[in-house]
Amino acid sequence: MSNYHIKHLEEYYQIYRKSIREPENFWEEIAEEHFLWRKKWDKVLSWDFSKPEIKWFEGAELNITENCLDRHLATRANKTAILFEPNNPEEPAEHITYQQLYERVNQMANVLKDQGIQKGDRVCIYVPMIPELAIAILACARIGAIHSVVFAGFSSKAVATRINDSDCKLVITADGSYRGAKTIDLKGIVDEALENCDGVKSVLVVKRIHSEISMKAGRDFWLQPLLDNASKAGQAEIMKAEDPLFILYTSGSTGKPKGMVHTTAGYMVYTAYTFKNVFQYKEDDVYWCTADIGWITGHSYIVYGPLCNGATTVMFEGVPSYPNFGRFWDIIQKHKINQLYTAPTAIRALAKQGTELIEQYDLSSLKVLGSVGEPINEEAWHWYNDNVGKRKSPIIDSWWQTETGGIMITPLPYVTPTKPTYATLPFIGVQPCIMDENGEELKGNQVDGRLCIKFPWPSIARTIWGDHQRYKDTYFSTYKNMYFTGDGALRDEVGYYRITGRVDDVIIVSGHNLGTAPIEDAINEHPAVSESAIVGFPHDIKGNALYGYVTLKESGESRDHTNLRNEINQIITEHIGPIAKLDKIQFTESLPKTRSGKIMRRILRKIAEKDTSNLGDISTLLNPECVQDIIDEAL
Numbered sequence: 001m002s003n004y005h006i007k008h009l010e011e012y013y014q015i016y017r018k019s020i021r022e023p024e025n026f027w028e029e030i031a032e033e034h035f036l037w038r039k040k041w042d043k044v045l046s047w048d049f050s051k052p053e054i055k056w057f058e059g060a061e062l063n064i065t066e067n068c069l070d071r072h073l074a075t076r077a078n079k080t081a082i083l084f085e086p087n088n089p090e091e092p093a094e095h096i097t098y099q100q101l102y103e104r105v106n107q108m109a110n111v112l113k114d115q116g117i118q119k120g121d122r123v124c125i126y127v128p129m130i131p132e133l134a135i136a137i138l139a140c141a142r143i144g145a146i147h148s149v150v151f152a153g154f155s156s157k158a159v160a161t162r163i164n165d166s167d168c169k170l171v172i173t174a175d176g177s178y179r180g181a182k183t184i185d186l187k188g189i190v191d192e193a194l195e196n197c198d199g200v201k202s203v204l205v206v207k208r209i210h211s212e213i214s215m216k217a218g219r220d221f222w223l224q225p226l227l228d229n230a231s232k233a234g235q236a237e238i239m240k241a242e243d244p245l246f247i248l249y250t251s252g253s254t255g256k257p258k259g260m261v262h263t264t265a266g267y268m269v270y271t272a273y274t275f276k277n278v279f280q281y282k283e284d285d286v287y288w289c290t291a292d293i294g295w296i297t298g299h300s301y302i303v304y305g306p307l308c309n310g311a312t313t314v315m316f317e318g319v320p321s322y323p324n325f326g327r328f329w330d331i332i333q334k335h336k337i338n339q340l341y342t343a344p345t346a347i348r349a350l351a352k353q354g355t356e357l358i359e360q361y362d363l364s365s366l367k368v369l370g371s372v373g374e375p376i377n378e379e380a381w382h383w384y385n386d387n388v389g390k391r392k393s394p395i396i397d398s399w400w401q402t403e404t405g406g407i408m409i410t411p412l413p414y415v416t417p418t419k420p421t422y423a424t425l426p427f428i429g430v431q432p433c434i435m436d437e438n439g440e441e442l443k444g445n446q447v448d449g450r451l452c453i454k455f456p457w458p459s460i461a462r463t464i465w466g467d468h469q470r471y472k473d474t475y476f477s478t479y480k481n482m483y484f485t486g487d488g489a490l491r492d493e494v495g496y497y498r499i500t501g502r503v504d505d506v507i508i509v510s511g512h513n514l515g516t517a518p519i520e521d522a523i524n525e526h527p528a529v530s531e532s533a534i535v536g537f538p539h540d541i542k543g544n545a546l547y548g549y550v551t552l553k554e555s556g557e558s559r560d561h562t563n564l565r566n567e568i569n570q571i572i573t574e575h576i577g578p579i580a581k582l583d584k585i586q587f588t589e590s591l592p593k594t595r596s597g598k599i600m601r602r603i604l605r606k607i608a609e610k611d612t613s614n615l616g617d618i619s620t621l622l623n624p625e626c627v628q629d630i631i632d633e634a635l
């Protein structure tokens with residue numbers, strides 16, 4: 001029997017050692033005993049990080065939705081699979097059972113087939129946090145179409161770039177979405193995006209906010225009538241282990257977003273196994289991850305991981321502040337949530353409200369508290385521990401990435417002793433290491449450097465859609481035979497890992513990865529702007545906020561800077577979305593550059609952080625004189 005469920009620390013170490021000594025035997029046992037296969041694999045793993053090429057369970061055939069749905073019908077048909085909590089607390093929650101979910105996924109799959117979608121086609125899903133989002137994902141997987149979910153907060157330009165990059169044929173969207181007291185015109189955004197997307201043949205529209213929208217004849221269809229006419233039965237397409245399951249875009253430090261490609265079997269095995277252990281999920285637990293399914297956290301730990309385990313997974317449409325800052329506590333009390341998985345930025349925003357509201361709710365159902373997306377600072381950790389978990393529920397500070405598909409470094413609750421701000425120990429099968437800047441591994445404890453992974457794990461992304469060379473350059477070229485994460489990390493005296501933050505030009509704002517280059521490209525499109533540089537600076541709720549240094553074509557004196565600031569943020573909103581807006585914009589005469597013309601962001605970062613005591617040697621700059629001016633005028 002494989003140890004699918006790890007219950008104490010000794011067992012963790014024992015299984016961990018086995019997973020490193022005999023990775024193939026280990027993962028084979030897990031895969032064999034806990035999943036439904038149409039055909040077993042010929043080879044568990046083949047890999048070569050120099051190409052890079054990674055294959056898990058080659059030769060196997062399966063459909064991930066049979067693992068998420070069909071196999072539960074015998075024992076869990078009437079169990080709630082998805083518990084939908086609407087934006088408006090007055091609107092009743094919806095309990096979708098495994099039987100109902102199975103039927104609704106088949107209906108959606110049949111509609112997609114009627115629209116001509118076939119195995120391997122790409123489908124863009126731009127839907128808010130309503131059940132149809134999860135159903136659309138599963139429907140694509142059921143027929144072997146590759147889903148590309150785009151977070152429903154991205155702008156039309158960002159949507160168009162993503163649709164075109166992966167040649168999506170069809171878009172699923174909604175008339176609009178609720179976000180607290182506001183509504184967002186999603187269909188309008190899609191219409192604008194599609195002006196530049198010739199490959200999209202049809203658009204299926206969920207009616208959610210009942211707004212007046214325009215429907216283009218022959219292209220746009222209301223989804224519900226099509227679903228009503230579709231069969232609730234349907235065969236799952238048989239997929240190969242390494243067939244792509246989905247594409248999910250993530251920001252790079254340069255260039256356009258990277259369409260990370262995740263494949264079927266390894267992703268399924270790893271997300272299911274991590275879900276079970278990282279949340280210590282037991283059969284009747286109610287699990288809630290507050291992320292949006294538009295991000296990897298939602299893919300792996302709202303949809304696939306929980307459903308593969310036959311869990312009850314909560315989907316929340318709204319925001320933590322609506323109708324007031326007690327909403328999270330209200331949901332926990334109402335649905336007796338057992339595991340809460342959220343982000344440090346949400347914890348900080350809630351902590352700012354004090355404890356008066358939270359004390360009015362019964363949170364005693366909670367057993368596990370998760371954190372993800374960015375380093376959790378000590379203050380937020382303690383607030384979470386004291387006020388939400390009442391010091392009874394372990395905090396799971398889980399480190400991972402869109403690229404890793406599943407959780408990589410994390411405590412296991414009730415197994416691993418926790419330590420504030422530490423992600424602690426590698427998950428089973430994960431071999432992290434810390435490298436110095438010269439490419440040498442820093443062995444032993446009490447070391448600080450860059451985080452790499454030495455050996456493949458089942459859910460590693462296999463490529464970047466349409467650009468394998470970029471995949472190689474970004475992740476496998478910095479260190480030989482290693483996957484480079486882009487994060488800094490330290491290992492303390494007992495071997496616990498602490499993630500110290502990005503070491504590249506990605507900035508994490510409210511848990512969202514933002515590349516500096518695309519934001520700068522957007523700003524530089526403003527006719528008055530000559531060039532710009534974006535850096536992060538600490539922010540007490542968002543973790544980091546964005547600071548933009550902007551030089552103008554003509555000296556700034558004659559321009560109205562308030563207007564210009566608004567226009568710059570408007571351009572960013574149009575190109576990327578409101579999440580990338582700048583908190584501070586400083587107009588400068590010039591930017592500090594090296595003699596080869598590269599902007600010295602390190603200096604700009606220090607100025608933004610108000611830490612100018614040690615800027616290092618600036619005498620080698622092309623224009624050292626500008627540094628003092630920038631410091632004098634800093635915001």
Ligand code: PRX
Pocket residue numbers: 250295296297371372373374375376397398399400401402403423485486487499500501502508511512513
């Ligand atoms: O810098 C790390 C940070 O988030 C990055 C990955 O972002 P994304 O691909 O959007 O996925 C986020 C959700 C998995 C990482 O490179 N990060 C994520 N979790 C943590 C973290 N930093 C510190 N501690 C964490 N627990």
